[in-house]
Amino acid sequence: xxxVVVRFVGGTLEILNWPPGAPNPxxxxxxxxxxxxxxxxxxxxxxxxxxxFRELGISFVDEAKKYEEIELNLQSQHQSRSxxxxxxxxxxxxxxxxxxxLPTGAGKTHVAVFAISQTKRSTLVVAxxxxxxxxxxxxxxxxFNRPIGLMGGGDYDIQxxxxxxxxxxxxxxxxxxxxxxxxxxxECHHLPSPSFMLIATQxxxxxxxxxxxxxxxxxxxxxLLEDLIGPIVYxxxxxxxxxxxxxxxxxxxxxxxLSKEERKxxxxxxxxxxxxxxxxxxxxxxxxxxIQFIRxxxxxxxxxxxxxxxxxxxxLAFCAPAKLQVVQRLLEEHRKERTLIFTEDNATCYAISRxxxxxxxxxxxxxxxxxxxxADFARGVYNAIVTSKVLNEGVDVPEASVAIVVSGSGSVRExxxxxxxxxxxxxxxxxxxxxxxTARTMEASTSERRRAHEAYH
Amino acid sequence: MLPIHLVHAYVKGDLxxxxxxxxxxxxxxxxxxELIACAEAHIGRSRGELENAWRAIEVTPQEKKLxxxxxxxxxxxxxxxxxxxxxxxxxxxxxxxxxxxWRKSGKPFDREKVIAAFASANNLSPDxxxxxxxxxxxxxxxxxxxxxxxxxxxxxxxxxxxQALVDRYDLAQAQSVLLRATKVEADWExxxxxxxxxxxxxxxxxxxxxxxxxxxxxSSSSFxxxxxxxxxxxxLFESTTRYGLALSLALPHLLASSPVRISAEILxxxxxxxxxxxxxxxxxxxxxxxxxxxxxxxxxQSLAERLAQLAPFLEITPAQTLFNIxxxxxxxxxxxxxxxxxxxxxHIEILGFWNRxxxxxxxxxxxxxxxxxxxxCASERLRVSECVMPTEWGASLYVYxxxxxxxxxxxxxxxxxxxxxxxxxxxRVDSQRSE
Numbered sequence: 039x040x041x042v043v044v045r046f047v048g049g050t051l052e053i054l055n056w057p058p059g060a061p062n063p064x065x066x067x068x069x070x071x072x073x074x075x076x077x078x079x080x081x082x083x084x085x086x087x088x089x090x091f092r093e094l095g096i097s098f099v100d101e102a103k104k105y106e107e108i109e110l111n112l113q114s115q116h117q118s119r120s121x122x123x124x125x126x127x128x129x130x131x132x133x134x135x136x137x138x139x140l141p142t143g144a145g146k147t148h149v150a151v152f153a154i155s156q157t158k159r160s161t162l163v164v165a166x167x168x169x170x171x172x173x174x175x176x177x178x179x180x181x182f183n184r185p186i187g188l189m190g191g192g193d194y195d196i197q198x199x200x201x202x203x204x205x206x207x208x209x210x211x212x213x214x215x216x217x218x219x220x221x222x223x224x225e226c227h228h229l230p231s232p233s234f235m236l237i238a239t240q241x242x243x244x245x246x247x248x249x250x251x252x253x254x255x256x257x258x259x260x261x262l263l264e265d266l267i268g269p270i271v272y273x274x275x276x277x278x279x280x281x282x283x284x285x286x287x288x289x290x291x292x293x294x295x296l297s298k299e300e301r302k303x304x305x306x307x308x309x310x311x312x313x314x315x316x317x318x319x320x321x322x323x324x325x326x327x328x329i330q331f332i333r334x335x336x337x338x339x340x341x342x343x344x345x346x347x348x349x350x351x352x353x354l355a356f357c358a359p360a361k362l363q364v365v366q367r368l369l370e371e372h373r374k375e376r377t378l379i380f381t382e383d384n385a386t387c388y389a390i391s392r393x394x395x396x397x398x399x400x401x402x403x404x405x406x407x408x409x410x411x412x413a414d415f416a417r418g419v420y421n422a423i424v425t426s427k428v429l430n431e432g433v434d435v436p437e438a439s440v441a442i443v444v445s446g447s448g449s450v451r452e453x454x455x456x457x458x459x460x461x462x463x464x465x466x467x468x469x470x471x472x473x474x475x476t477a478r479t480m481e482a483s484t485s486e487r488r489r490a491h492e493a494y495h
Numbered sequence: 496m497l498p499i500h501l502v503h504a505y506v507k508g509d510l511x512x513x514x515x516x517x518x519x520x521x522x523x524x525x526x527x528x529e530l531i532a533c534a535e536a537h538i539g540r541s542r543g544e545l546e547n548a549w550r551a552i553e554v555t556p557q558e559k560k561l562x563x564x565x566x567x568x569x570x571x572x573x574x575x576x577x578x579x580x581x582x583x584x585x586x587x588x589x590x591x592x593x594x595x596x597w598r599k600s601g602k603p604f605d606r607e608k609v610i611a612a613f614a615s616a617n618n619l620s621p622d623x624x625x626x627x628x629x630x631x632x633x634x635x636x637x638x639x640x641x642x643x644x645x646x647x648x649x650x651x652x653x654x655x656x657x658q659a660l661v662d663r664y665d666l667a668q669a670q671s672v673l674l675r676a677t678k679v680e681a682d683w684e685x686x687x688x689x690x691x692x693x694x695x696x697x698x699x700x701x702x703x704x705x706x707x708x709x710x711x712x713x714s715s716s717s718f719x720x721x722x723x724x725x726x727x728x729x730x731l732f733e734s735t736t737r738y739g740l741a742l743s744l745a746l747p748h749l750l751a752s753s754p755v756r757i758s759a760e761i762l763x764x765x766x767x768x769x770x771x772x773x774x775x776x777x778x779x780x781x782x783x784x785x786x787x788x789x790x791x792x793x794x795x796q797s798l799a800e801r802l803a804q805l806a807p808f809l810e811i812t813p814a815q816t817l818f819n820i821x822x823x824x825x826x827x828x829x830x831x832x833x834x835x836x837x838x839x840x841x842h843i844e845i846l847g848f849w850n851r852x853x854x855x856x857x858x859x860x861x862x863x864x865x866x867x868x869x870x871x872c873a874s875e876r877l878r879v880s881e882c883v884m885p886t887e888w889g890a891s892l893y894v895y896x897x898x899x900x901x902x903x904x905x906x907x908x909x910x911x912x913x914x915x916x917x918x919x920x921x922x923r924v925d926s927q928r929s930e
Contacts, residue, residue: 045852048702048728049737054852071731073704074852078731212702212737232767236737240729329765342556366604373598388629395594395609397587402632407584414588420595 042098044087046216049240051084051102053077063090081215082266084242102242105160105219108198112155113183119283122149125272129153129247135268137226137248141276142458143284143436146249147174150222151181157245159219160198164207164237166225166431168405169412173434174201174224191405204234211240220245225431227252227451229266230259238266251458252451276454276461284461285439287469291485293477294360304479307351314344355479356445357386362393364474368442369394369422372470376415376437379424380456382445387426390444399425430455436462441471448487496743497671501564504672504763511761511772513672515665515779519561523664526554527565527657528649534569534638535651542575543634561664568663572652575636583631589617590624665780666747672772673743676759677734679725683754686718688817690752692827694723697748701741703727718817734769736762750774750784794899795829795845801901802832810835814842818866826860828869832908841908845899846873854892858883861890868911872899886910 043054053068056077062068064087068079079087084102091098118126125138126149134157140146154161163178165171168191178186178199187200189210196214221241223229226248229238238246248267253260263270280286296304314320318334321327331348335341369377381387384400391398397411397420408428414420416437429435430452441460446452460469475485503514516523529552537545554562593613598604610621629635640651649656673679691707698705709721725745727738742759749757757774774780799811814828828842846853857871861884870891873879877894884892891907893899 050728050731052728052852054855069731073706073726075856076852078728080729080732232736236729236735239732336559337556339556369598370604373601388632392625392628393606394604395591395606397591404584410588414592419592421598422595 042091042096044098044100044102046081046102046104046242049081049212049215049236051079051081051087051242053079053087057096060096061094063087063094063096080239081242082239085244102216104216105243106198107158107219108160110155110158110182110184112151112181114151114181116148116151118148118152119145121272121274121279121283122152125149126152126156128271130156132268132271134220134245134247136246136271137250137253137263137267137269139250139253139270139273141274141279141284141461142251142455143462144251144274144279146251147177147224150224150247150249151177153245153247154178154199154220154222155182157220159243159245160217161200161220161222162207162214162218162241162243163199163201163222163224164204165201166204166228167428168203169408169428170224170431171201171203172405172409204228204237207237208233211237215241215243218243220247223248223267226250226263226267227255227260230255230262235262235266252454254451256449276458280461283463285463285467285469287457287461287471289457289471289473291473291475292364294358294364294474295477296354296358296479297360300354300358304351304354307347307354308480310347311344311351314340314347351480355476355481356382357389358476361444361474361476362390365390365442365444366394368440368472369396372440373421375421375439376418376435377422377440377442378429378435378438378456378459379422379442379444380430380446381424381426382447384426386445387424390424394422394424396420396422396424399423399428401426401428403428427452429459434462435459436464439464439467439469441469443471443473445474445481446484446488448484450488450491453488454491496674497564497567497667499671499674501560501567502668502671503560503564504668506763506768506770509770511672511763511770513665513668513772515668516561516661519558520661522558523561523565523661524657526552526558526562527569527660530562530565530569531649531652531657531660534573535648537638538640538651540638541578541634542636542638545638546634564664564667565660568660568667569652572641574639574641576639578627578630578635578637581627581630583627583629586624586627587629589613590628662783666750669772669774669780670743670746672761672763673746673759674739675736675761675763675767676739676742676772677726677736677762678730678760679742679745679749680756680758681723681725681749681752681754682756683721683752684719686721686752686754688718689813691718691721691817692814694745694748694752695827697745698725701738701745703738703741703745704730734760734762736767747784750780753781753784798843798845798899798901798904799830802830802904805901806832806905808836809833814844816842816867818860818869826857826865826869834912839912840867841911842867842869843904844869844871846871846877851877851879854879854883857890858892861888865889870904870907870911872904 042056045052045054052074054076064079064083067083068077068087071078122145125140129136129138138146138149150163163174165174171188171190175186175188178201182199184199185197187195187197189200189206190203196217218241221243227250228234229248246267248263253263253270276284315322315331320331320334322331335345365379379390381390384402387398387400399408399411411420411423412435415423415435438460441456443456446456457471460471473485475481504511530549533548533552534545537548549566552562590613594609597609610624614621614624644651653659695705703725704727706724707721709718725742729735729737755776759772761770761772762768763770802809803811810833812831814831816828816831818826826844828844830843832841832843833839854871854873854877868889870893871884872893872895875894875896879892879894881892881894884890889911891911893903893907
């Protein structure tokens with residue numbers, strides 16, 4: 039009789055020549071596939087499957103595993119902080135599967151570097167933005183002094199240690215899911231989306247590490263993280279580390295008034311929008327309320343006017359012209375420090391860049407220009423950068439000590455991440471986050487929603 | 496394909512209904528003509544200007560999606576290039592550095608003064624600086640006529656003009672719906688073997704999996720009432736839209752094979768609600784599709800030519816036959832070799848190097864008995880032994896190294912036919928060889 043063969047096919051494990059009458063190795067997770075007349079399981083069940091074979095006493099040929107044990111010599115002399123050691127030890131205790139929750143600036147990436155060095159397996163690191171991919175690439179190359187692979191932004195080079203964007207990993211995991219023994223998911227709250235979660239399920243990696251400052255998602259899908267990566271094995275909040283390991287900080291909310299004319303225009307636009315909602319019984323903050331508004335707004339001329347009015351009142355609140363003057367004043371006040379300015383949209387970002395002549399980074403900025411701007415910011419050539427959402431997450435700008443939130447969404451995570459950008463500890467550093475909120479507009483309630491985190495209390 | 500949000504679709508019960516152009520076609524052509532005229536008038540101007548001009552074309556709220564969908568299709572045909580040769584990035588770098596130094600020096604920041612000082616130091620005008628500061632953004636790209644395009648008005652971007660653009664619209668809508676498909680099924684009254692072969696090869700290429708069953712009879716050239724179910728490997732575990740792009744790309748091939756019904760399971764909307772999308776005859780997408788060209792790939796073509804040189808007395812043609820083997824599915828040979836004198840036939844299927852399991856399936860099929868002899872050609876990279884398929888089964892497995900040898904094929908043909916006929920034929924093959 040031919041021996042049992044396990045193969046990796048398109049993000050699944052195909053089990054051939056299963057002995058007739060032998061029990062299902064993983065009931066409920068391994069299925070008969072009539073299309074190929076084989077057994078099939080998800081790639082992420084690889085470790086459990088092999089264990090089951092051994093328990094059933096079934097010999098098999100493993101054609102699935104293509105990852106290597108690799109020799110790694112950690113080059114950097116980075117000293118672990120106590121909580122980093124605790125985090126790593128908790129992850130190892132969970133058999134190398136789990137999520138570590140640490141605030142931005144607490145050195146999550148260094149925990150991952152130690153995990154890679156101690157696991158000694160081919161590793162895929164997945165990060166949400168090209169900027170983060172670049173940072174991981176530099177860090178891993180410096181840490182291990184070996185070629186590092188890169189996927190995303192036009193690169194496709196696979197090495198034993200490879201860094202990828204979530205988008206590229208999703209596109210290629212069907213073919214590369216058996217190539218890595220460890221996957222590190224940076225900013226792992228992105229993983230449970232219906233598409234990205236396939237990166238975890240279509241990979242055979244027995245070792246999995248998730249890193250985030252804010253695992254919770256408003257859609258509740260963070261509960262899937264346990265199946266995709268493992269349980270939360272370690273967690274520390276900003277308030278627990280501020281002062282000792284993170285910079286002390288203060289958040290200041292500045293109320294910006296509208297001019298008389300702006301106020302009139304705002305109220306008129308808002309009235310049109312609200313009347314439309316009332317007429318159709320729409321409550322935008324209820325589930326599906328917003329979708330209902332968009333649907334109705336696209337059907338009639340009245341709806342289109344309501345949509346235009348909604349946009350105008352939002353524009354007046356988020357981009358009140360007086361905000362520009364306040365930003366200008368704050369830049370002068372902090373001209374000896376490094377300042378990050380955040381906006382909700384690209385248009386405001388470019389408007390500030392043009393008006394105040396400071397570099398802008400948006401998703402439209404080319405990778406080379408982004409890198410150069412960040413490098414010049416680190417060297418002190420520029421004292422300020424304005425960005426929309428690109429620098430919200432994970433980007434390492436330790437020199438920044440002032441953040442100005444000109445506008446943003448109601449997302450708690452976004453607001454905490456933006457604060458995190460200025461919290462990396464440096465001798466004598468005191469971080470300041472200014473939030474500009476247009477008085478008596480819908481932005482005030484948006485601001486209340488996003489501040490619902492203990493970091494802002 | 497259109498961006499999903501531009502598909503005009505709604506869910507009714509458990510059906511996803513697409514709003515096809517239908518009686519709006521004439522109006523769609525009018526809008527398309529305006530869009531094309533507008534685009535042609537903007538040759539040499541910026542994308543931002545064109546986008547504003549397009550949005551200014553008046554349509555009713557109900558027509559907005561149609562207009563934006565046609566814009567999306569038209570944009571794909573347009574040639575765009577970066578504006579004049581000004582290094583905008585370098586300009587920004589210098590200006591922002593200059594402004595940063597100005598601030599650090601403690602001088603009050605006055606934009607106009609900073610720009611004027613920078614312009615004077617670099618021999619530029621303030622207007623030039625403002626114009627080119629972000630001149631490399633997407634909205635600043637310049638519209639160009641595509642190289643070699645017709646200069647006839649209405650035909651510069653799309654040779655067929657507005658009519659051709661509108662003709663693509665409904666197919667683009669259907670393809671976009673399939674981006675959210677988890678499974679596609681198709682039914683035919685009859686399908687010719689070459690059509691089915693082309694389709695299956697296409698699906699194979701995109702690593703899709705299928706189950707093909709048929710309720711009617713199969714002959715050497717066609718199948719009656721076949722049913723095809725197309726998914727991907729991971730579909731066994733959950734309804735995933737992972738294969739949506741491949742399924743969407745397969746749609747024109749499916750349509751061209753003239754099925755009576757195509758249905759797809761869709762996860763639609765933000766909530767990814769399950770629903771069904773159906774295209775059923777007599778649907779205009781089915782009526783207007785073109786039959787696929789009979790294709791033969793280079794490897795098969797080359798083998799056919801070399802075989803013809805070696806054995807000119809044989810008829811060598813692209814295979815027209817498919818075999819439905821119970822429990823195995825469809826076998827899709829590539830070539831058929833026929834000796835007209837003795838009415839002998841053998842088929843050749845090239846398996847290549849990509850699917851080892853396919854070899855085991857064929858060995859099982861051969862053991863169960865094939866309707867006609869087949870030679871299966873597999874690369875040695877599949878690490879399979881020729882012993883798995885003894886010639887007595889009416890089939891032969893040829894494991895080749897670099898390329899397929901026509902001589903070995905002829906030897907296998909001889910071995911297979913020897914089971915059935917008397918010597919004269921083989922003498923002929925032998926005499927051909929000795930020549």
